[in-house]
């Protein structure tokens with residue numbers, strides 16, 4: 001059984017996003033006001049505890065069952081020389097994930113997360129989007145469903161990450177198409193191309209946007225034409241997580257770009273999302289601003305693999321520990337005001 005077996009099913013899911021539990025939010029906010037600290041002094045930690053309360057539907061949320069889901073895909077437009085690495089690295093890195101040797105293996109373990117790697121037809125790259133849609137509708141639906149399938153109801157948080165040589169080019173195209181602005185504003189070095197490489201990326205994206213200019217501006221059509229399998233899988237996972245009221249931690253530029261087409265149509269799609277970090281890829285800070293998300297960390301990462309999102313999980317867990325374990329003014333006998 002696939003979750004998104006038709007375009008209508010995906011659009012219906014996007015049109016019926018559940019909201020957080022407002023009474024749990026009010027109870028958690030009230031508890032924050034009673035804890036032994038000046039009001040607001042734990043800054044974002046307070047907001048995180050209240051956010052988690054809203055999605056778990058309880059005043060005192062916990063975080064013991066989290067999953068990092070990393071989606072991998074290959075892109076047809078890599079023939080145009082848009083990455084500092086060959087497309088074969090996508091499959092090689094998937095083997096490295098399976099062997100336990102990648103950054104995300106170490107960081108997921110350090111964060112106490114279950115790690116799930118989903119390689120999406122790496123032997124069959126998407127079509128070069130400068131000449132045709134990257135995916136057929138059924139391929140895009142299959143990718144959306146692959147993302148949804150990793151989201152099980154037992155999870156208390158979902159970390160999304162990706163691996164796909166060339167995918168900063170797809171991400172920039174999605175941002176330009178969904179959010180506007182010049183292609184150059186969304187285009188950066190990715191894995192480390194030089195200024196000539198960035199100029200090549202801009203030219204490739206402009207050709208793609210020109211080719212698809214008359215297509216409908218729906219989330220599905222934008223993902224299908226300009227995205228990739230790993231990108232559509234992330235979109236599917238984020239929507240499925242929302243249906244199950246599971247909060248999502250987004251990683252870098254590509255994971256955020258995966259939801260840009262959704263956010264352009266349904267701004268509330270980010271309500272259950274936390275931006276784990278701000279990537280060094282220059283378009284990411286611009287994209288976070290457009291999505292209305294403030295990143296938890298800013299460590300100069302530009303790796304992908306869900307690395308920055310996994311790093312944010314211990315901060316979220318610490319926010320819940322403070323929320324659950326601190327004494328109230330009444331319990332500690334501390335004066336709560338003048």
Ligand SMILES: O=C(O)c1ccc[n+]([C@@H]2O[C@H](COP(=O)([O-])O)[C@@H](O)[C@H]2O)c1
Nearest residue numbers: 083164166167168190191252253279304
């Ligand atoms: O997460 C990010 O912001 C990020 C920024 C730059 C590169 N990446 C990773 O590098 C790959 C894409 O870079 P590129 O140069 O091949 O487009 C892909 O596997 C991403 O996971 C990821």
Ligand SMILES: Cc1cc2nc[nH]c2cc1C
Nearest residue numbers: 085089163191303304305
């Ligand atoms: C080695 C390597 C590891 C990666 N992890 C995510 N994107 C990547 C790109 C490269 C090139």
